[in-house]
Amino acid sequence: MGKAVFDASPAARAVFETCDRALGRSISKLCFEGPLEELTLTYNTQPALVATSTAILAAIREQYPALKAPAFAAGHSLGEYAALVAAGALELEDAVRLVELRGRAMQAAVPEGRGAMVAVIGGDRDAVLKLCSDAKPAGVVEPANFNAPGQVVLSGEKAAVEHATELATERKLKAIPLKVSAPFHCSLMEPAARAVETALAKVRLSELGFPVVANATAEPNQEKDRVAALLVRQIDGAVLWEQSVSLMANAGVTHAIEIGSGKVLAGLVKRIDKRIQVLGVSDPESIAKIGAFLG
Numbered sequence: 001m002g003k004a005v006f007d008a009s010p011a012a013r014a015v016f017e018t019c020d021r022a023l024g025r026s027i028s029k030l031c032f033e034g035p036l037e038e039l040t041l042t043y044n045t046q047p048a049l050v051a052t053s054t055a056i057l058a059a060i061r062e063q064y065p066a067l068k069a070p071a072f073a074a075g076h077s078l079g080e081y082a083a084l085v086a087a088g089a090l091e092l093e094d095a096v097r098l099v100e101l102r103g104r105a106m107q108a109a110v111p112e113g114r115g116a117m118v119a120v121i122g123g124d125r126d127a128v129l130k131l132c133s134d135a136k137p138a139g140v141v142e143p144a145n146f147n148a149p150g151q152v153v154l155s156g157e158k159a160a161v162e163h164a165t166e167l168a169t170e171r172k173l174k175a176i177p178l179k180v181s182a183p184f185h186c187s188l189m190e191p192a193a194r195a196v197e198t199a200l201a202k203v204r205l206s207e208l209g210f211p212v213v214a215n216a217t218a219e220p221n222q223e224k225d226r227v228a229a230l231l232v233r234q235i236d237g238a239v240l241w242e243q244s245v246s247l248m249a250n251a252g253v254t255h256a257i258e259i260g261s262g263k264v265l266a267g268l269v270k271r272i273d274k275r276i277q278v279l280g281v282s283d284p285e286s287i288a289k290i291g292a293f294l295g
Contacts, residue, residue, distance in 0.1 A: 001261050002052040003032040004283040009059035015092065019051040022093035027051055042181055043103035046078050047096040053082040053260040054092055056189075060259070060287055067290075072220055072248050075214040076265060077145070077185070077239050078102075080231065087208040089227050094203045101199050102108060105192035106235070107182055115183030116161040117144060119153050122173040128152045131171075135164035144185035145239045148271040154179065155186040190235040196235055200228040218243035242272050249273035255294060257281050 006028065007014040016028035030039050031048050040046060061067065075083035081099050084090045090098075090111070120128055120264055131156065135141045139160035145153035154164055161183070168175040205227050211220035216233035218240035245268070248256075258280045260267045266278035279293045280286060 001031040001048065002028075002055055005056050005059045005287070006032070008284040009055075011058035011062035012055035015055040015058045016051055018092055019047065019054075019096045019104075019226065022096050035081055035238050042107050043100050047104040049078055049260065050082050050085070050095055050099050050172055053079070054085050054095075056259050056287070057082075057086055057279060058193070058257055059284070060257075060290060063287055064290060067294075070113065070249070070253065071253055072211050072213050074244050075215075076241050076250065076268075077215065077234070079260070079265075080234060082260070083228060084208075084231075085210045087210050087212050089208045089212070089224055091206075092164070097197065098203065102192065102196050105195035106184060107191040108181050109190070111189050112181070114154065114158060115180075115188060116158040117153055117155045117178040117180045117183055118161050118168075119176040119178055120164075120168050121176065122150050123171070123173045124150070125152070126157050127171070127173070128154070129166050131167055131173075134167055135160050138163040139187055140186060143238045144183075145244045146242045147239075147262065148242050148268045151268075152210075153185075155183040156188065157183070158281070179234040185235070185237065185239055186284035187236050187253070191233040193232050197228070197232045200231060203228075213237045213244045213247060215241070215244070218247055218250060220247070221229065241264060241268065245269050245272040245276065249275050253280075257293075273287075279286065 006016055020026050020028050027047050073083040073086050081095050085092055085095045132141050139152055139157035140158035141153055141164045143161035144155035165175040205224045205225050208222045211222040213220050214230040216230050216237050253276055255276045256276050258278050263280035266280050269278050271274050
């Protein structure tokens with residue numbers, strides 16, 4: 001992950017080296033060589049993804065120095081940190097240390113095996129909220145991600161999520177259990193939110209060069225004084241991705257670049273609003289396509 005851009009771009013290489021120094025360990029080696037079971041531990045995955053996304057962005061800026069600032073940046077869950085680094089609100093070193101702490105705190109918030117998450121396919125917002133309400137007697141179960149029309153992820157206590165899964169099946173909705181290490185983006189993450197809040201209080205935040213659409217509100221923010229509170233709310237609240245993309249489309253966005261490993265967000269954007277075309281950028285070959293894509 002990120003090796004091709006590391007090899008091709010001095011700017012990307014500098015990003016990975018900065019992240020390694022900030023963490024006091026080689027997150028770059030973990031990105032490039034694995035092992036996968038170590039990379040997928042959330043306290044490793046989170047800084048690895050921020051490092052890789054920021055390195056790719058550095059390579060883009062290196063190759064296209066005249067590229068104008070975007071109308072908006074947005075990131076799905078962890079991606080909001082990379083978006084804030086891109087906008088200049090967070091220093092890279094602070095961001096990777098924060099998300100490492102965030103990963104450890106989210107993992108520690110709920111004992112292993114006590115939480116679960118499930119993707120519900122086919123229901124609208126009201127149908128999913130009704131599922132949560134009807135399953136609530138079994139425990140905590142809440143919407144975690146509004147990913148796209150007809151795709152909402154639920155999170156909470158295992159028994160309650162399993163009950164919601166049964167109800168979804170009875171109501172002719174498709175329910176896909178997710179393989180996760182903890183029930184993210186629900187009220188069970190409150191201890192993690194407090195840990196990140198404490199850490200953010202010690203971090204210097206700067207003015208944003210362009211607005212970042214916050215997961216917690218699906219609204220653009222360009223005020224540095226609001227950044228910390230929005231990041232804290234994101235941990236134990238739902239990711240409003242569908243609403244965020246709709247806001248950008250309605251504001252006139254027609255082209256977007258998905259920076260990082262994979263093209264999941266491009267698929268979601270296509271389902272949310274076809275007015276936005278998305279180019280996935282993760283290596284030198286895709287970076288070379290940006291000029292033609294943006295015209």
